[in-house]
Amino acid sequence: MSADGFITLKQLYRKPVRTLGLILLGVILSLSIIGGTLIISGLRSGLDSLEDRLGADIMVVPVELRSKAGFNTDILQGNKGYYYVERDYLNSLYNGGIKGIGQISEQYYFATASADCCTAPMHLISYDPKTDFTIKPWIEVSYKDELKDCEIVIGYDINLEPGDVLYFFGVPCTVAARMEQTGTYLDTAVYTTQSTIEALIKNAIDNNLPAYTGTTAPSTHVSSVLINVADGYSIDEVLQAINENIDEVYAVKSKSLITNVAEGLTSVSGIISTLIIVIWILSISVMAVAFVMIVNERKKEFAIIRVTGASEKMMQKMIKKEAFIVSAVGSILGAVLGISVVSLFSESIENYLDLPFLLPSPANLLGIFILAIAAATISGSIAASFAVYRISRLDPALILQEDN
């Protein structure tokens, strides 16, 4: 080991409080970089995933939802308010009354009860396998077969395995597959066919289960209708026709829902980016001051090393190494801590910000991890540059004379 490295390590080892203080600054720097980056990238990934999974040009929902506060969020979260529209009002969508309808499929949202007849209260999203074009493609990523009656696919955040059986209104439903993570409401939902929902309702009514209080069914009501516009028609044109002709529903452009969420994301990202920059500037400033103070405090020791035969360059290398070691150790600790905290609290972040959140893939995570460490380590070295300059200005003879 070179002498400057030897002395640097001894300094760090035998001055533990100072060393820990400097490492802590590295931790703060790296934690803010990786934490902020992960949150921003998690929100972006969540939004992309949500956009991918909407998969329709237009969403048609019961008109009551329009006047609700948080309209966009409710729709994007699967209409958890459980509003329904009677099928009869939608005839013009199917019989050519409204032109420009390409693909069309309905969904029915249903809540299971918190009672003995149900394993747990859950949010069920049912679809019609014959017409569906939004849910099936995503279920097929995890489950290639067609869902049979009383089979369900669970969202990523539901802690069950394929083969497990859940009881909904006394009907055993088998978990066929688990969806991949989306970072959205879809992760806590259960997916099944409309015929399964019909079977649950029938069983509840036949057995007079008090937990069932529903008055609707997929055969008579829908929660939302998803539409892809036919070639030759514009989305706005079809949207306007629906809103003008069917008073009981409200049609909205899927992209506009995303746009509103994206605006929220942009504002959150802006705040986080500003915070990262502020913390970065503060940490670098504190580190720079700390290194200059260290040089001042140890100037006599530096003079002694010079007397023993060290060159100016060796002294500069010593400070650079010290800065590199503490900021590298701090950066690694901060990055590990940042990843752990964001991973552990990803659900809380999603709930708190009310935005879809999806952690990056392991490869991207590794990339962000390495970049954060590099950025924080380089920042630490930059912070030490003024101290390095100071040390090159130290006059060992004067320091030793001043001291006596």
Place this chain on the structure above:
Amino acid sequence: MILHAESVSKEYKKRRKNQKPDAALKQTDFVLEEGALTILRGASGSGKTTLLNILAGLLNPSEGHVFLDDTDIYALSDEDRSRFRNQYFGIIPQGQTLLSCLTVFENVLLPYTLYGEKVTAEIKENALSLLKRLGIDDLKDNLPSELSGGERRRVAVARALVKNPKIVLADEPTGDLDEKNTEIILNLFEEYKKNGSAVLMVTHEKDIDHYADNLYRMDTGEIFRSVSLRKRA
């Protein structure tokens, strides 16, 4: 090896432009001969330490040159001059001069470890024997904070001598020491002198003049040769 200062002087500029610079050392010629112990005395502020620092290659003179044999040490780059200092000089600065993060033994071996030289068993033995002679071998694993002022001073002496330097420059090396330890250090200097080193000792103490082969006195930046009282055998 002969260390030779030729017409060296040192002035410190005053902050105000119209004030005359302070002459810490007036134009001086000075020779340190090998195999000789030179004592330089003088009142505080007379320029002794300034001259020693210039001789050590630590303080650029305002004028003049310092030669080690034929090498003008201030004509060398900082890296070369530093290496030169490490190789040929043993310097004992005034005051407490140990590195607080190193043990006594690590401090003593610093001139070797500084340039990554291999510290052989022989070097370690030599270092230990120096510590033993100075009466501090049992403190070799202690940190400087655990030593008394006199013990630290003796460690600094051991560090300066461990590499058997050709030039020994000692600034008040016996300042904190009792009579017994002062004598041990002076005897060590005698030995190094006999082995061919040139030893310069800056001191206030008058009762050690009889150790000197050459005796100088400094007064307000000027150097005067005095008559040496020795010769001891």
